[in-house]
Amino acid sequence: MPVHNSDISDMLRKAADLLEIEGADEFRVRSYRQAARSIDNLTENLTDKVSDGEDLTGIPDVGESIAEKIEEIVKTGSLKQLEEIKKRVPEELADLLNLEGIGPKRAKEIYDELDVDSITDLREAVEKHKVREIEGFGKKTEEKIGRELERQSNQESRTLLSRAEEIAEPLLEYLNECKEADRIVIAGSYRRRKETVGDLDILATGEDEEAIANHFVSYEDVDEVIKKGEKRTSIRLKSGLQVDMAVLSKESFGAALIYFTGSKEHGIHLRERALARDLKVNEYGIFREGEDEPIAGETEEEMYEALDLAWVPPEMRENRGEIELAEKDNLPDLITLDDIKGDIHMHTTYTDGGASIREMAEAARDLGYQYIAITDHSKRVNVAGGLDADELAEQLKEIDELNDETDGIRILKGAEVDILEDGSLDLPDDILSRLDLRICSVHYHMDMDSDKQTERILKAMDNPWFDILAHPTGRLLQKREAMELDLEAIMDKAAEKKILMEINANPERLDLNDRNCKMAMERGLMISVATDAHSIGDLKNMKYGVYQARRGWLEPKNVVNTLGVDELLEHFGKNG
DNA sequence: GCCGTTTTCGGCCCGACTGTTTTCAGTCG
Secondary structure, eight states: OOOOHHHHHHHHHHHHHHHHHHTOOHHHHHHHHHHHHHHHTOSSOHHHHHHTTOOGGGSTTOOHHHHHHHHHHHHHSSOHHHHHHHHHSOGGGGGGGGSTTOOHHHHHHHHHHHOOOSHHHHHHHHHTTOGGGSTTOOHHHHHHHHHHHHHHHTSOSSEEHHHHHHHHHHHHHHHTTOTTOSEEEEOHHHHTTOSEESEEEEEEEOSOHHHHHHHHHTOTTEEEEEEEOSSEEEEEETTSOEEEEEEEOGGGHHHHHHHHHOOHHHHHHHHHHHHHTTEEEETTEEEETTOSSOSBOSSHHHHHHHTTOOOOOGGGOSSSSHHHHHHTTOOOOOOOGGGOOEEOOBOOTTTTOSSOHHHHHHHHHHTTOSEEEEOOBBTTOGGGTOBOHHHHHHHHHHHHHHHHHOOSOEEEEEEEEEBOTTSOBSSOHHHHTTSSEEEEEOOSOTTSOHHHHHHHHHHHTTSTTOOEEOSTTOOBTTTBOOOOOOHHHHHHHHHHHTOEEEEEOOTTTOBSOHHHHHHHHHTTOOEEEEOOBSSTGGGGGHHHHHHHHHHTTOOGGGBGGGSOHHHHHHHHHHHO
16 A cells, blocks of 8 residues: 555644643644644645655655654554554544644543543443533533534534635625624635635624624524633534634724634744744734834735735645745736636536536626636546537537637537546547647546556547546535546656646535645646536636635736637647 | 743743632633
């Protein structure tokens, strides 16, 4: 079994959790977590680095000790130290840390006092009212744990960004009705445009904190008020989504916006940077030592400036090197929705789409696009009524006719060709050669082992008509894991063959993800951001693809469908 | 366990809220 970076970071995190429960030095625990996080942000494979004999201490937050541990994991597949800790602290005890309100100290108390070492045991202990008997615990704490156990068992812990938007927009509208609030914004991972959000973080400015908080908790969809303080209030909506609100003065709006937008790691990096300059950063502003008046705080820009940094777009605030770029004023000029000139992945009634070619074209024209590409499925996808060569040829005729009679949008000829099990493509070369562009993808046998799956795709890429690899990993958020494959090998070959990777903008796919997108960009690959629309409404999903592209640091020049139609055709013409 | 714009040793982000306590520890973001 190949060792993935995520296997290594998982082990380090597990070690951190168990060490923390055991009562190890908190900074040591933090080091393990930081190293794990840093490994997750790598765009290169640690297994390769180790076999190349590279010095791993060059990785941020990896020192000699953790470098040795990484090597051990790569070479043996396990970590002796972790196995040792597991003998002292039951592994499943770490699951308790996922419950809100339980941290390392309480997990240890529960284990020591009640011999509870799993979620199952804990549920039983709560039902028997054993937990409230522990010193420092009480009736309320036990009840809260009970509610958490209930909630965890019947619900996803994160919410798709698209779903979060459906919930946030009416809430925001309601909050804006509050006369006492001057300004209401949503921060957190929602503002960073992360593919899923854990909760919503809302910032409000205004003098009358209590009135604003009261308005908030009076929202009709509130299920439970989790906490209500002077400055912070948390509720849970009936949908299960938690919403936190902070009320503050407008003088500290920028500082609070940075603080509540996160990520946590980005914020910590900023505060450490401040410390090195004898400054203190908190959610109220930036302060010189011993002074009460902030030197910055009202806007994000002045906050970053006071730390000698350029303003960092929220999508990049993940502590993946953006602060170093901001220091050199060298941040990328991120792509925006306005840069997108066309959508080159969509389906019609020829296969499993809900609208005709004409309807899709007119809807796309209304969105301001110059072109679309029709890319219906090939015959292998029989559940969608995939097209064979003759049926596709019929479609090409209709596209020619429509282009003759339609103004304001160009309809390009394409197909989404299945990559078959043996690595061949599902349509013959002669029909592929008649298309403007071809996207290729895997829909069946996604569970092959990594070597075979990678081999399958690499072989398909030898076909000269392979233009774009669509939804490269096949994952569906919260439904299906990414396929096992060696994405680095695939991207290396794509670079060689000038094949593009897709960011599929469907909010359930968003595939490539942000890190893989950055990885592709660093290899010089071009990306297609496209919706895979199966209806007119789906065309509006483009924004989610653009968010993901921004999280992957993409500029317009990295994205093929920022090109005008002539340049786009020229681009794909070269491949053929 | 990591790291260096005073440091190779001695720091390590910072404040709000809750519950169970009589002054604060634990947790969270």
